[in-house]
Amino acid sequence: MKTLIFCIMLIWPLMLAAQTKPIATIPFVLENNGIYIYCQVNAADSLKFLFDTGANGSVLSEAAATRIKLPRTGTTRNVGSNGTNTVGQSAGNVVRFGSLTKSDVLLAVIPYKGFNFDGVFGTDFMKGYVIEVDYHKKELRFYEPAGYHNDLSAYARCKLRFVDDYPTITSTIVANGRRYTGRFGLDTGADDVLTVAAPFGRKHGLPGRLPRIGTATSQGSDGSTYESAVVLAPEIRFGQKCFYRVPATLPQSTSGVNATEDKAGFWGNGFLKRFNAVWDFDRNYLYLKPNKNLYTEL
Structure with a gap:
């Protein structure tokens, strides 16, 4: 019996060690059912972004783009929920979220009206990661896919x-x-x-x-x-x-x-x-x- 207890004590730390550590943990706020995080675009910090799995590209609002003097490099077609329009875009940007950095980022510039955020964090920023969305701790946790081994048996x-x-x-x-x-x-x-x-x-x-x-x-x-x-x-x-x-x-x-x-x-x-x-x-x-x-x- 003593040997069995000793083995369990040895195995338990190994089980704890098997939990993967995130490469970035980002706090979020939940407002009107939206998940919001703060990002840096080029030299401008503390920009409020909506975490949006329904957007395949990332966006900066017209107001925020004007405020931080974001250069415009062309136009693109935006497909909204009820129609389409042509909007500006900006290439070659650097976006930082938590401890992660994306370079050479293409941002659409959309004249949102009546929305209280600076940008949209789309799936172009999410792909390449495993992302945990934890509403209890209000955290987004980003992981490298190849090393992700967290226990998901309750999911x-x-x-x-x-x-x-x-x-x-x-x-x-x-x-x-x-x-x-x-x-x-x-x-x-x-x-x-x-x-x-x-x-x-x-x-x-x-x-x-x-x-x-x-x-x-x-x-x-x-x-x-x-x-x-x-x-x-x-x-x-x-x-x-x-x-x-x-x-x-x-x-x-x-x-x-x-x-x-x-x-x-x-x-x-x-x-x-x-x-x-x-x-x-x-x-x-x-x-x-x-x-x-x-x-x-x-």
């Missing part, structure tokens, strides 16, 4: 599929005994719970099948403001879990992201904040574990 694993650089998972809306299944985007940059893409909603007649409970007014990055019906989905199947009486918006967009035909809709951070998450962009997996926000009001 549900979801396979990610990228559609036009947009991370998606399969989800199902259940109503009146029928199931409507599709690939739904994962958008931590959206503050709502669920948006159903207009073509998917029309194809399955969801405006007539789901009870309407209100109207939402939204503004996209293209500058357009639009109204959408808010309906109540009786049941949603997300990964391995079921949720009931979930509010969802049904936009009638004819252009922009909400008019896409290759995705069924988008989960916003009003829903995703209910899970501590591990984004493994290297292997295309998302790991989810319910957190203290799970039963907050939808």
